[in-house]
Amino acid sequence: xxxxxxxxxxxxxxxxxxxxxxxxxxxxxxxxxxxxxxxxxxxxxxxxxxxxxxxxxxxxxxxxxxxxxxxxxxxxxxxxxxxxxxxxxxxxxxxxxxxxxxxxxxxxxxxx
Amino acid sequence: xxxxxxxxxxxxxxxxxxxxxxxxxxxxxxxxxxxxxxxxxxxxxxxxxxxxxxxxxxxxxxxxxxxxxxxxxxxxxxxxxxxxxxxxxxxxxxxxxxxxxxxxxxxxxxxxxxx
Numbered sequence: 001x002x003x004x005x006x007x008x009x010x011x012x013x014x015x016x017x018x019x020x021x022x023x024x025x026x027x028x029x030x031x032x033x034x035x036x037x038x039x040x041x042x043x044x045x046x047x048x049x050x051x052x053x054x055x056x057x058x059x060x061x062x063x064x065x066x067x068x069x070x071x072x073x074x075x076x077x078x079x080x081x082x083x084x085x086x087x088x089x090x091x092x093x094x095x096x097x098x099x100x101x102x103x104x105x106x107x108x109x110x111x112x
Numbered sequence: 113x114x115x116x117x118x119x120x121x122x123x124x125x126x127x128x129x130x131x132x133x134x135x136x137x138x139x140x141x142x143x144x145x146x147x148x149x150x151x152x153x154x155x156x157x158x159x160x161x162x163x164x165x166x167x168x169x170x171x172x173x174x175x176x177x178x179x180x181x182x183x184x185x186x187x188x189x190x191x192x193x194x195x196x197x198x199x200x201x202x203x204x205x206x207x208x209x210x211x212x213x214x215x216x217x218x219x220x221x222x223x224x225x226x227x
Contacts, residue, residue: 004154006154008152032213041220041223042220042221043116043205043219043220043221044155044203044218045218046215046216049213049215088154090155092213094213098212098213098214099145099157099160099168100216101157102147102156103154104152104153105152105153105154
């Protein structure tokens with residue numbers, strides 16, 4: 001079993017839909033939880049990060065962390081075709097070099 | 113300012129040849145990371161530098177892989193005697209420092225194809 005599990009999709013939704021992307025993990029030492037967006041043939045860019053449990057909102061994006069279930073989510077409201085990309089979750093512990101462990105990414109397609 | 117840059121953007125090579133990939137981090141970023149991303153897979157950590165020392169090389173897949181960094185600047189990842197399984201996108205990221213959480217900024221990657 002991988003440390004971080006993420007369904008690769010693809011996930012296809014109509015424009016305006018609410019999108020839910022999820023990851024599960026097994027390492028209870030993880031404290032930082034990140035979501036990256038990666039467009040085709042580009043490097044990942046950080047969308048949001050959360051420390052420990054809880055919710056964080058930024059515009060149309062909401063990140064949730066449930067450490068008791070070892071489950072994290074990213075919600076996208078009013079999805080747009082420009083949101084079409086691969087979304088990678090990543091997480092790291094505290095201390096050391098903070099090197100994140102990445103999920104394999106979920107491919108999202110938002111069609112007009 | 114400029115972001116992380118990588119060169120070449122694409123590299124096609126024959127099995128058995130050596131390749132050198134270059135990463136220019138954001139100026140002032142002391143930590144630099146190399147990752148490998150196989151098709152449809154997440155990012156696989158290879159090595160990171162703090163300054164020009166490499167405290168963690170645990171992700172390098174074999175002794176055919178090596179990396180170096182000049183001061184707090186350019187880094188090169190060298191793959192000797194390339195194999196077809198080395199085909200992947202090689203991503204570089206930099207961050208202010210590695211001793212606390214800081215956002216990693218990624219370059220566009222080098223797409224390596226080994227024929």
